[in-house]
Structures are given as C-alpha cells and as structure tokens.
Amino acid sequence: MTDSTPRRVRVRAPELVGKGGWLNTGDRQYTLSDLRGRIVVLDFWTFCCINCLHVLDELRELEEKHADTVVVIGVHSPKFAHEAEHAAVVDAVERYGVEHPVLDDPELATWKQYAVRAWPTLVVIDPEGYVVAQHAGEGHVHAIERLVTELEAEHGAKGTLRRGDGPYVAPEPEPTTLRFPGKALVLPGGTFLVSDTTRHQLVELAADGETVVRRIGSGARGFADGTAQTAAFNEPQGLALLDGTAVVVADTVNHALRRLDLATGEVTTLAGTGRQWWQGSPTSGPAREIDLSSPWDVALFADRVWIAMAGVHQLWAYDPAGGTAQAFGSGGGTVAVTAGTTNEGLVDGPGPQAWFAQPSGLAATADRLWLADSETSALRWVDLDGTVRTAVGTGLFDFGHRDGPAGQALFQHPLGVTALPDGSVAVSDTYNHALRRYDPSTGQVTTLATDLREPSDAVLVDEDIVVVESARHRLTRLRLPQEAVRVESVAHRTRRAATEVAQRLQLDVIFQAPAGQKPDTRYGPSTRLLVSSTPPGLLLKGEGADTDLSRTLELEPGITEGVLHVSAMAASCDDGTDNPYPACHVHQQDWGVPVRLTEGGADRLPLVLAGMDDSAG
Structure with a gap:
C-alpha cells in the first residue's frame, strides 16, 4: 500500500519566549508543549507595519473556520523604540481587534530563534511540534489554509490531533466614549467629527470635544451602505470635508472611500470594491470598480480627493464626476495613482518616480x-x-x-x-x-x-x-x-538584529511558483530584482535592477554597518494546457536587511519571495 501522506521537511520548533509575556490569555503563560496536538500558526508582526495589519485581517477567516484545531499566536517583534513598550503592545492588540494570544517579544528573542528576516512572517507548526512551513509577506493565508486541511487529515489519522477550545481569553471592554480614535474634522457648525476606529463608527462630538451628538455606523465590523444606524465601517480613519454638506471617509480595512451626508447621516460608497489591491490590478478607472489598499487619510487638494494609500506606499486621487468639487455628491467619478511606485522607501522627484513608506496623514x-x-x-x-x-x-x-x-x-x-x-x-x-x-x-x-x-x-x-x-x-x-x-x-x-556578512556576498532570492502555477515567460523574463543600500556607498557592486534573482554583491570594507534594500518581483500563471487565457499573478516582496561586515560573516544571503508554496516538501 502506497503512503499518500505529504512528505515535508520538519524541524523541531524553538520555544516561544518573550520578556513582555503573554496577552489575551487571562494572564496564563504558555509553552509549545501546552499547545501540543494543535496546529500552531505563528504570526511575527509589529503594529506599525501595514502589511502586518493586512495579515491580521487575512487570518480572521482561518481562525474562525478552524477554531477547534488551529491556534494562532501573534509574536510581536518591534521595529520602533515605542513598539517595545509593553503598554503600547497592549493598546495595539485592542486597537486592531486581535482575537488570539500574543507573545510580547521586545528583545526579538523568538524572532531570532526562528531566523525571521521580514515583517510579517507566518510559521506553521504541526501538532507534534515541528515547523512545516514559513511564509514572508502577506497573501499566504490561502496556502496555509490548504496546509492546515492536510495536517488535520494527516494527524487526525495518526491520533496526534487534539481538538477543542483555544487559549484565547478576551479582555474586558473599557467604557470610554471613544476607543482609539484615528482622525478628526471640524464641521461647519463647530462640532467635531471623529473616526472612532476600533468601534468601527464615526462620532460627532459637541464643541466641547466630549459630549456625543450622534454616532454613525452600526458599530459592527462590516461593509454596508445605509442609514446612520445600519451603515457599517471597518476601522475607519481619515476624514475630509467636501462641499460643506458631506464628508469623505477613508474606510481603511474595507479598502474603500465612503461618503457621509451630514444632513441625513446616509452613508454611501464613493470608491473601492471592498477588495484589497494587489500587484497587477488596475491602477485607474471607474471609482467603484477599482480595488484600493488601506486608505489611511484623505484631503481635498486641487479639486480632487487625494488618498494616502498606506497599503501600497502610494498617493492616489479620486476625481468626482464632472471634474469639480461640487460634483462629489452626484456619484460616479474615477480613481488613479498620482505618486509612488509601490516600492517602500524615501525617494523624491516626479510623482511617478517617488517612493513612500505608508503615507498616513x-x-x-x-x-x-x-x-x-x-x-x-x-x-x-x-x-x-x-x-x-x-x-x-x-x-x-x-x-x-x-x-x-x-x-x-x-x-x-x-x-x-x-x-x-x-x-x-x-x-x-x-x-x-x-x-x-x-x-x-x-x-x-x-x-x-x-x-x-x-x-x-x-x-x-x-x-x-x-x-x-x-x-x-x-x-x-x-x-x-x-x-x-x-x-x-x-x-x-x-x-532588528544585523546579519553578519562577508565583504563579497551572494544574494539569492528564492522563488517557486505556487502549486498549479508556472512562471509567466510569455513576454520575456518573469522576474525582477532591485537592490540598493543605506548608506548609498555601502554597495561597491550589485546595485540596480536586473531580471536575475541571484546577484553577487560587494560591500565597501570601510563601512561596517548598513541596510540592504531588496525588492523582488515574479509573475506566474495558472498551469493548464487546455486554458488559452490563464489567470496570472504578480508576487512582490520588499526587504530591508540590516547587515554588519565582519570577518568570517555569511557569504550568502537567501531571501524567500512571497509565492513559494512551503507546504510541499
């Protein structure tokens, strides 16, 4: 009888340690042995990172669908000094509606043990305590869901799967008027409109800034037009006054712009489909037909609503039908990119060449x-x-x-x-x-x-x-x-800890098309690699763009520390000889890798590009 169980390379999972301790567990401290028998998904995240916030939203469906077999553990691994403060992590867990245990790891101890290189990174541990998959970047939950289904069947048959309730314990809600408000606006009558982000509402406050005049939105996470009582938002942020009678709202997690009629409280959708924009999606067109990505703020500038599109490091703009600010209430309109390449960084110049990094205000x-x-x-x-x-x-x-x-x-x-x-x-x-x-x-x-x-x-x-x-x-x-x-x-x-490297360094970006897809070579090379550094003089050789995902870098021996900025892209299409029009996909990942030049340092730097299906071994 042939064994049909998938073969995977398994490595014993390192222990979970973090000086900040555990959140969302009712003060209980956990070890991996406590989770034996469950499928564990570690989410290495930091709360400043928009890609990490995207993954939190992607994980919600997985957590709900496999609630009795899967335990998601957030491992908070800070970038900024403020993010290493325990109280700030506690706030962030509530602010973003994290409904699973979180290990606060301010010193990056678990990050280092799992050799994580980028935010976010997801690691899957099987019921016997072995690492069976690791994915950097967002957009991998569909592959992890397939792996979870396989693991459920495999370990259910072996008797090593343990079903039941998870370790998550919800914190007690706080009775404040606002809860992690995001942005504010002064209305023509002197009152304030505030995006009450964590409660998924807009709140109008009196001129004293405290007394509630009215709430707009049901308060439940969702995406629905309607009255002030029935409309639904999802972590709204930015607000901009249009013509004195309406406000445009950056409905961040719904990836949409909404319009609030100040007189009636009616909420309608101006732009966005509710789906997140991905590489290869249209970047201009009818506003209600184009995907957006985490719009964080909005402002009326030169008769257009400019959008801080934090999710893709760009600025976009919404043009009303008719091309005038007075036409915002008439429906229709278009959206288009105005500045930014989607590469993350700080580069000035003409809008199409500029780089941003989560524009948020x-x-x-x-x-x-x-x-x-x-x-x-x-x-x-x-x-x-x-x-x-x-x-x-x-x-x-x-x-x-x-x-x-x-x-x-x-x-x-x-x-x-x-x-x-x-x-x-x-x-x-x-x-x-x-x-x-x-x-x-x-x-x-x-x-x-x-x-x-x-x-x-x-x-x-x-x-x-x-x-x-x-x-x-x-x-x-x-x-x-x-x-x-x-x-x-x-x-x-x-x-983040620096990687010790040699003066001559082989950079290898590893990409394997997901199962059922193949590289898209119909119009030439399907890959692109862009490398730069901070400070700029760190690289003697290897800077710039090319189609090969492997490159030899030479570092300036007089500069002992810096950051390598690596941006990789690969295209793949659904594999099927009977399909003349296969669906195609673009996979992109950006890394900032701190390096330290040392004698005896690593002479190879491998980076795994989003899209690789790690569930097959």
Whole structure:
C-alpha cells in the first residue's frame, strides 16, 4: 500500500519566549508543549507595519473556520523604540481587534530563534511540534489554509490531533466614549467629527470635544451602505470635508472611500470594491470598480480627493464626476495613482518616480499637499506640478526625537499633519507622544507639546489646536504656544538584529511558483530584482535592477554597518494546457536587511519571495 501522506521537511520548533509575556490569555503563560496536538500558526508582526495589519485581517477567516484545531499566536517583534513598550503592545492588540494570544517579544528573542528576516512572517507548526512551513509577506493565508486541511487529515489519522477550545481569553471592554480614535474634522457648525476606529463608527462630538451628538455606523465590523444606524465601517480613519454638506471617509480595512451626508447621516460608497489591491490590478478607472489598499487619510487638494494609500506606499486621487468639487455628491467619478511606485522607501522627484513608506496623514494648502510618511518618520510634500519633496526625514531606519535644523531633526512614526495659519505645519509625532512644528521659512523643527499618548491627528479651532490622543481615547485642546518646549534629543535605529556578512556576498532570492502555477515567460523574463543600500556607498557592486534573482554583491570594507534594500518581483500563471487565457499573478516582496561586515560573516544571503508554496516538501 502506497503512503499518500505529504512528505515535508520538519524541524523541531524553538520555544516561544518573550520578556513582555503573554496577552489575551487571562494572564496564563504558555509553552509549545501546552499547545501540543494543535496546529500552531505563528504570526511575527509589529503594529506599525501595514502589511502586518493586512495579515491580521487575512487570518480572521482561518481562525474562525478552524477554531477547534488551529491556534494562532501573534509574536510581536518591534521595529520602533515605542513598539517595545509593553503598554503600547497592549493598546495595539485592542486597537486592531486581535482575537488570539500574543507573545510580547521586545528583545526579538523568538524572532531570532526562528531566523525571521521580514515583517510579517507566518510559521506553521504541526501538532507534534515541528515547523512545516514559513511564509514572508502577506497573501499566504490561502496556502496555509490548504496546509492546515492536510495536517488535520494527516494527524487526525495518526491520533496526534487534539481538538477543542483555544487559549484565547478576551479582555474586558473599557467604557470610554471613544476607543482609539484615528482622525478628526471640524464641521461647519463647530462640532467635531471623529473616526472612532476600533468601534468601527464615526462620532460627532459637541464643541466641547466630549459630549456625543450622534454616532454613525452600526458599530459592527462590516461593509454596508445605509442609514446612520445600519451603515457599517471597518476601522475607519481619515476624514475630509467636501462641499460643506458631506464628508469623505477613508474606510481603511474595507479598502474603500465612503461618503457621509451630514444632513441625513446616509452613508454611501464613493470608491473601492471592498477588495484589497494587489500587484497587477488596475491602477485607474471607474471609482467603484477599482480595488484600493488601506486608505489611511484623505484631503481635498486641487479639486480632487487625494488618498494616502498606506497599503501600497502610494498617493492616489479620486476625481468626482464632472471634474469639480461640487460634483462629489452626484456619484460616479474615477480613481488613479498620482505618486509612488509601490516600492517602500524615501525617494523624491516626479510623482511617478517617488517612493513612500505608508503615507498616513495629509493636509492641503493652496500650493502644497503635506504628508506624514510614517515608516520613514518623515514630513514630505507634493507641489502643484506633482513633484514630491522631503522636509524632514532620511529613510526607513532612522528615527527619534530631535529638534533643530530639518536636516538633523528626527520624528518617530508620525501619523498626522496639520497646516497652520502662518504657513508652518504641526506634525502629530505619534510614537514620540508629541506635537511638533516645522517652519518652512526657517527650516527649523521645534516641539509644541509632549506627554500626548499616541497623537494621530490634530485640527485648528480659533487659536487652539485640538489633538486626537488616540491611546488616551480623547480629544485634547491645547493653546498654540509662543515658544517650543525643550526636550532632550534622542536618536534611534531599527532594533532588528544585523546579519553578519562577508565583504563579497551572494544574494539569492528564492522563488517557486505556487502549486498549479508556472512562471509567466510569455513576454520575456518573469522576474525582477532591485537592490540598493543605506548608506548609498555601502554597495561597491550589485546595485540596480536586473531580471536575475541571484546577484553577487560587494560591500565597501570601510563601512561596517548598513541596510540592504531588496525588492523582488515574479509573475506566474495558472498551469493548464487546455486554458488559452490563464489567470496570472504578480508576487512582490520588499526587504530591508540590516547587515554588519565582519570577518568570517555569511557569504550568502537567501531571501524567500512571497509565492513559494512551503507546504510541499
């Protein structure tokens, strides 16, 4: 009799350790032996990362469908200094509706044990405690679901599968008026409209910023147009006033723009399909037919609604039918990319060539669109001609709290930006818990206020500025001070451990088309590899773009530490000789790999490109 059980390379799973302990378990501490008999999916994530947030949403269906066999464990592995604070992880778990146990690993101990290189990474452990699959990036849950089904059958037959309730224990809900609010808007009557993100609602507050006037949305996670009572949102964020009678809402996890009629409370959909945009999808067309990806903020600039499309590191714009701002209520309209390549980083220049990293806050003036580019901890702007420029910020891995000349100043993952009357801008410097100010006339950055808990937005009211203190669940009114508060300068780099490498390094991006697909070579090479570095002088050889997924790199021996930026793409199509029009797929992954040049360091750097089906061995 032939054994039909799939053969897999199995490695004993390292223990789960984290100095911060466990969340969502009712204070119980777990080891892998406690989970023996269950299929365990480890989700290595950090709460600043939009791709990690996408994976949280992808996992919901898997968790529900296989609730009695699968245990998802989030392993929180911080990038920013703020993300290593236990209280911030507790907040993030509630903010994003994480309904599985989370191990807080501020020192990246488990990350290192599993040789993880990128956020997010998913690892599957079988019921006997062996690692059977590892996937970097998002979009892999469909492959993991197939593997889970196989493991259920295999270990059910062997008697090694244990069914039952999982270790998740829901925390007690907190009775606050707002819960992790995201953005705010001053309405024509002087009231505030706030995106009550975690409760999936919009809340109108009286001019005191505290009294509830009305709530819009059912409060249940969903995607439905309708009345103020029946409409449904999914973690809404950005808000922009259109013509005084309506507001456009960035409905982030629904990947959509919604329209709120202020008079009636009616909610309709302006743009998006409810599906997430993927590489190869259309980037322009009728607004209701084009997929979007985690729109985080919106602003009316040059008669279009500009969109901070955090999920793909771009700016898009919604054009109303008729091409005028007054036509926003008439339905129709189009969407299109205005800036960004989908590569993650900080590159200025013409819009189509610029790189962003999770743009998350927008503010328009007559001649500039300011934006908070959160993952590069940068303040940037777009000119009327579409050129992208940077005021403050240097890249993905440098952040901190430092005032002074713009070239030396540092932010830490800002989410909001507010145009001030004198031409300067206030920055909601989220992970520094501060409100900062950049003055273009002097090129100086100062601190306006500190001790704000994760400020995510701010709006002007007369001579005051009202700050959305997201992690304090409230609006806080401040008088704009004449002089900045002095704070001690702090600079950080990403906490991820550096990989020790040799001066000559073989980079291999490993790609295998998923089961049932084959590389798409109909029009030439199906792959592309782009390599750069920080600092730019780190690479003596190997920088640039080519179609080969393997490349020899030579590093500058005089530069001992830096970051290799690797972006890889591969195309594959459904394999079937009887299908003349196969469905095709684009797989893309970006890595930032901190490296340290050492004698005896590794001479090969393997990176696995999203799309590889690790369930087959």
